Amino acid sequence: MSHDVAVITINYNSSQFTIDCVTNLLAKSSPRINLHVIIVDNNSTLEEYAKLDALRNLENVSIVRSKINYGYAAGNMYGLQFVSAKYYFFLNNDCLLQNDCVSILFDFCEQNPNTGLCSPQLYTDKHQPVPCFDYFPDLLSRFLGTGIFRITRGKDFHPRKKIPPTPIKVEVLSGSQLFVRAEAFNKAGGFDTTFFLYCEEEDIALRLHKLGYSTYLIPEAHNWHFGGGSTEKSLAIQKEFLISYLYFYRKHYGFLKTQFLKLFLLLRYIKKSIKARSNIHIIFLILSGAHLKNSLRHIQSIKEIE
DSSP states (O other), X not given: OEEEEEEEEEESSOHHHHXXXXXXXXXXXXXXXXXXXXXXXXXXXHHHHHHGGGGTTSTTXXXXXXXXXXXXXXXXXXXXXXXXXXXXXXXXXXXXXXXXXXXXXXXXXXXXXXXXXXXXXXXXXXXXXXXXXXXXXXXXXXXXXXXGHHHHTGGGOOXXXXXXXXXXXXXXXXXXXXXXXXXXXXXXXXXXXXXXSSSHHHHHHHHHXXXXXXXXXXXXXXXXXXXXXXXXXXXXXXXXXXXXXHHHHHHXXXXXXXXHHHHHHHHHHHHHTTTOTTHHHHHHHHHTTOOGGGSGGGGOOOOOOO
């Protein structure tokens, strides 16, 4: 059966976030939208997985479980195998919708058929707006800062901290809440599952852009994002970001620009290491090439599902 919107959310040892997110989503969404929710459990502990039983009897909610932690990209792609829909809404489980985001985003895409990707405006749980769009990370902005976009983008430049009164065309959106036209997403090949935790949103946005689709921030739709529901900050997570970031650069900008980026990052972390010695580990990672073989993906083992 095909649906209007398939909502895919990933659970990894954060089941209470998932329960709150899905319950909130169903409460806020209009019944006129034919909705199906897929919860992908990325091999949480048995205790955490058992908590999801609270959602099992809900209509239009499915729970699928993996033997390994797929991460963000592969986890979402795994979830898509269990549903067919006109639009996909990839929603982090640490988000709570503040209005009927699904209907607002659905209607906008229906009225603007060239839209490949859009998202709500993010807020903290204290109602503070959060910058939730960005620009493609070209080399010039890495060296000179994003202020250079005021010159290079002209009328297409939008201050990230200012909430626009109406929808605006942007380049990159927060991966915590991506509403995607399935036809465009499928044509692009979906998420690149080489990414484990970071840079998937830049990658899919750039690939959709190259196919001629537009990306929009829809400020009428409001979403709370708590952040860090299943991923804690650590040295390993910092390394994972750099591995993904440099892979993204090699993929889209080529060898030479990647080398310049590595030089910039080295200088940055050498400066940081004066105050925080842990940054020396980051320096060695960059010098070694930050290869994908160093990703957290490769240090886990397969655990049987009980």
